[in-house]
Amino acid sequence: MFAYILRRVAATIPVMAVVALFVFSLLYIAPGDPAAIIAGDQASPADIERIRISLGLDRPFLVRFGSWVWDVLNGDLGTSIFTNLPVTHMIAQRIQPTLSLMAITLAISLTIAIPLGVVAAWKQGTMIDRVAMVFSTLGFSVPVFVVGYVLAYVFALSLDWVPVQGYTPIEQGVVPWFLNLILPSIALGLIYMALIARITRATMLEVLSQDYVRTARAKGAGQRAILFVHALKNAAVPIVTIVGIGFASLIGGAVVTESVFAIPGLGRLTVDAILRRDYPVIQGVVLMFSFVYVLVNLAVDLLYTLFDPRIRY
Amino acid sequence: MKRRSFLASTAAVGAALATPRIAVAQNTKVLKFIPQANLSSLDAVAGTQYVVRNAAVMIWETLYGIDANQVPHPQMCEGHTVNANFTDWTFTLRDGLLWHDGEKVTSKDCVASLTRWMARDTMGQRIKASMESLEPVDDKSFRLRLNKPFPKMLFALGKSNAPVCLMMPERIAKTDPFKLISEYIGSGPMKFNTAEWVPGSKAVFEKFAGYKPRPEKGEWLSGGKIMNFDRIEWIIIPDAATAAAALQNGEVDWWENPISDVVPLLKKNANLNIDIGDPLGNIGSFRINHLHPPFNDVRARKAVMMALSQTDYMQAVAGDDTNLWKTCDSFFTPGTAAYTEVGGELLRGPRDYEGAKKLLKEAGYNGEKIRLIVATDVAITKAEGDVTADLLAKIGMNVDYVATDWGTTGTIRAKKDAPSAGGWNIFHTWHAGADCINPAPYTALDAGGDKAWFGWPKSDAVQKGIADWYDAPDAAAEKKALEDTNKASFDNVTYIPTGFFLQYTSWRKNVSGVVKAPFPVFWGVSKT
Numbered sequence: 091m092f093a094y095i096l097r098r099v100a101a102t103i104p105v106m107a108v109v110a111l112f113v114f115s116l117l118y119i120a121p122g123d124p125a126a127i128i129a130g131d132q133a134s135p136a137d138i139e140r141i142r143i144s145l146g147l148d149r150p151f152l153v154r155f156g157s158w159v160w161d162v163l164n165g166d167l168g169t170s171i172f173t174n175l176p177v178t179h180m181i182a183q184r185i186q187p188t189l190s191l192m193a194i195t196l197a198i199s200l201t202i203a204i205p206l207g208v209v210a211a212w213k214q215g216t217m218i219d220r221v222a223m224v225f226s227t228l229g230f231s232v233p234v235f236v237v238g239y240v241l242a243y244v245f246a247l248s249l250d251w252v253p254v255q256g257y258t259p260i261e262q263g264v265v266p267w268f269l270n271l272i273l274p275s276i277a278l279g280l281i282y283m284a285l286i287a288r289i290t291r292a293t294m295l296e297v298l299s300q301d302y303v304r305t306a307r308a309k310g311a312g313q314r315a316i317l318f319v320h321a322l323k324n325a326a327v328p329i330v331t332i333v334g335i336g337f338a339s340l341i342g343g344a345v346v347t348e349s350v351f352a353i354p355g356l357g358r359l360t361v362d363a364i365l366r367r368d369y370p371v372i373q374g375v376v377l378m379f380s381f382v383y384v385l386v387n388l389a390v391d392l393l394y395t396l397f398d399p400r401i402r403y
Numbered sequence: 404m405k406r407r408s409f410l411a412s413t414a415a416v417g418a419a420l421a422t423p424r425i426a427v428a429q430n431t432k433v434l435k436f437i438p439q440a441n442l443s444s445l446d447a448v449a450g451t452q453y454v455v456r457n458a459a460v461m462i463w464e465t466l467y468g469i470d471a472n473q474v475p476h477p478q479m480c481e482g483h484t485v486n487a488n489f490t491d492w493t494f495t496l497r498d499g500l501l502w503h504d505g506e507k508v509t510s511k512d513c514v515a516s517l518t519r520w521m522a523r524d525t526m527g528q529r530i531k532a533s534m535e536s537l538e539p540v541d542d543k544s545f546r547l548r549l550n551k552p553f554p555k556m557l558f559a560l561g562k563s564n565a566p567v568c569l570m571m572p573e574r575i576a577k578t579d580p581f582k583l584i585s586e587y588i589g590s591g592p593m594k595f596n597t598a599e600w601v602p603g604s605k606a607v608f609e610k611f612a613g614y615k616p617r618p619e620k621g622e623w624l625s626g627g628k629i630m631n632f633d634r635i636e637w638i639i640i641p642d643a644a645t646a647a648a649a650l651q652n653g654e655v656d657w658w659e660n661p662i663s664d665v666v667p668l669l670k671k672n673a674n675l676n677i678d679i680g681d682p683l684g685n686i687g688s689f690r691i692n693h694l695h696p697p698f699n700d701v702r703a704r705k706a707v708m709m710a711l712s713q714t715d716y717m718q719a720v721a722g723d724d725t726n727l728w729k730t731c732d733s734f735f736t737p738g739t740a741a742y743t744e745v746g747g748e749l750l751r752g753p754r755d756y757e758g759a760k761k762l763l764k765e766a767g768y769n770g771e772k773i774r775l776i777v778a779t780d781v782a783i784t785k786a787e788g789d790v791t792a793d794l795l796a797k798i799g800m801n802v803d804y805v806a807t808d809w810g811t812t813g814t815i816r817a818k819k820d821a822p823s824a825g826g827w828n829i830f831h832t833w834h835a836g837a838d839c840i841n842p843a844p845y846t847a848l849d850a851g852g853d854k855a856w857f858g859w860p861k862s863d864a865v866q867k868g869i870a871d872w873y874d875a876p877d878a879a880a881e882k883k884a885l886e887d888t889n890k891a892s893f894d895n896v897t898y899i900p901t902g903f904f905l906q907y908t909s910w911r912k913n914v915s916g917v918v919k920a921p922f923p924v925f926w927g928v929s930k931t
Contacts, residue, residue: 242644
């Protein structure tokens with residue numbers, strides 16, 4: 091097992107290298123000029139060109155890429171073209187809001203979606219099943235920003251239960267931290283819940299038709315034990331897989347959610363950096379996201395062994 | 404551990420965590436403000452973004468400062484002496500000026516700051532071109548000698564147009580003028596809190612205890628900048644609906660530029676004030692590339708102008724609220740001394756599509772593709788671009804509508820290549836009315852060919868008008884120069900003004916002292 095983990099962690103290095111080359115190349119060929127944005131609309135073309143030179147943007151691709159790779163290998167993701175702040179500092183500033191948002195989203199999603207999927211499978215064809223699947227379809231269909239606006243209008247603006255926007259660090263109190271994140275988490279989690287609920291239902295339906303479930307019933311096991319002890323554990327592998335795959339859509343959704351609720355997270359940092367063509371920040375954030383994604387997939391693979399002892403690495 | 408003691412200790416930990424740790428003392432006076440855009444950098448000399456300028460004028464000060472009538476008054480300066488022909492200037496700093504790090508402001512700092520600013524600003528470049536020397540006389544005075552009169556010196560030093568002539572400590576001012584500074588030490592009424600800066604989310608300014616306001620009443624960049632807040636927090640909210648909700652909910656106190664879509668909602672809220680923010684507004688711009696056919700022929704440019712309806716553009720940009728826009732047969736800002744309609748006849752009266760078609764034919768237009776670059780991520784340029792696509796189709800032009808973002812527009816518009824080789828024919832933008840009050844800050848008016856702004860218009864008559872304005876000894880001569888410039892700009896069709904529009908600002912009713920200005924003026928504002 092340990093050797094497997096080491097192999098997988100080592101395998102992230104070529105993955106990261108490919109991602110780095112891909113992102114750098116993409117940004118190099120993409121139109122847009124940070125010098126023009128820094129200079130502002132009133133600047134002359136000559137001024138913009140001078141700024142480009144001062145930023146080193148006139149250097150050949152290979153020189154820029156080599157210099158960036160060397161810095162990354164030395165643990166330096168570079169400095170923002172605009173703020174002059176180190177990219178690592180900017181990521182560090184933003185990581186807590188994004189991690190908090192994802193953690194609460196994950197907690198809410200799993201808490202609601204798995205029981206919902208299990209109950210829908212158990213009550214297949216009944217009104218409960220249909221309601222659960224309508225909810226699931228809605229979750230897929232309604233865009234995150236629409237859900238966000240509706241939630242903000244009802245719970246923040248009309249009822250005044252929670253703030254409309256912003257983020258309170260957890261060090262300043264768990265309650266304000268949670269109140270700031272509850273609406274964005276629901277908005278972001280809806281599609282995730284829908285995805286997990288549907289997979290859980292489908293997998294549970296398959297498992298519930300297995301012989302060993304019938305045997306468990308014959309031996310007098312209670313419904314709760316059959317559903318949550320015997321069936322769910324055996325249905326867990328596909329569910330964990332979809333939780334891992336869904337993580338990518340969670341990252342994508344965080345970009346929109348953080349913008350709608352003005353949360354200073356990594357999603358907004360990415361969007362702002364792309365709009366301004368702040369190359370070092372874009373490269374740093376994408377590299378970090380890809381690393382996290384690889385780690386999440388590794389965690390999913392390791393969880394397989396927990397739910398299915400037959401799986402060995 | 405027993406169950407009860409476990410529960411008790413858990414509850415205690417929970418309560419401790421749930422109690423907010425107050426990061427800012429409770430009696431601290433805080434103003435929460437939503438700026439027009441993200442504050443992504445903080446150098447208003449190297450960059451000309453308005454949002455940067457707006458933040459910078461809290462941190463740094465100018466030697467002179469303009470009032471609401473664009474008249475410069477001494478600000479960091481106690482005063483100056485000048486000879487009769489405006490070539491020998493000596494400036495003296497007022498007492499008690501301190502940098503935010505506690506050091507005294509000296510003439511050496513000012514000389515370095517002026518030198519950096521002169522490299523970037525058009526007025527500064529004119530001063531530099533005729534400068535014989537700029538040197539400290541003593542710690543409080545410095546002397547600037549020119550070989551040509553420069554009567555507009557005080558306006559240049561005190562204007563609010565970017566690049567603003569901001570004074571910085573010598574070590575910071577020695578930064579390459581084409582590189583952004585990374586240390587934000589000024590002598591203005593507010594200090595920048597670098598530790599709390601989260602670009603894209605929040606910027607914090609704290610009252611500078613060592614600041615001594617001037618005794619005069621504060622007005623725009625001049626007079627006593629009395630701050631009634633210990634902290635001003637800029638909360639960047641990119642989504643307009645969220646910003647509107649935050650303002651209505653009292654989570655923020657002031658929103659600089661609400662978009663027109665949410666204005667009716669804000670007007671209905673009894674807790675909010677809403678009014679025109681910047682009385683100098685903006686002038687929409689139909690920018691033409693003068694280098695390539697068909698618009699390298701003035702007849703083609705005039706053909707578009709005779710068909711262009713500013714009303715169409717303004718309705719698309721600002722909606723039906725006629726308090727927010729008007730047509731503007733001028734390159735200069737309505738309501739200011741510079742405004743003149745001389746030469747603007749072609750923009751007035753019924754639009755002449757047939758005449759435009761005929762003129763295009765005379766200019767040799769033969770159905771070539773017109774590459775129209777439209778930044779669709781900016782509401783104003785998107786609206787302008789859509790109207791233009793329709794207008795060009797009406798006069799028989801073959802439009803290649805390139806939908807892109809503002810960042811990409813910035814790259815494409817800098818290309819002098821032919822449109823078929825990745826260049827462009829037309830793009831849209833707008834110019835702050837404060838930049839169109841005279842030719843000095845008005846880069847878009849310049850018609851110096853290769854060195855002019857994007858589109859590279861060339862007209863000796865326009866350049867003469869601008870030069871005459873610089874040299875004008877009195878108001879009458881200035882007026883004449885502006886009329887000549889306006890007429891020459893229309894004759895040349897340097898660009899086509901698409902109309903004049905204003906924008907609202909909105910603040911909660913417990914906030915008072917908000918004034919109309921081209922930038923948010925925080926001094927004099929208070930909150931109950």
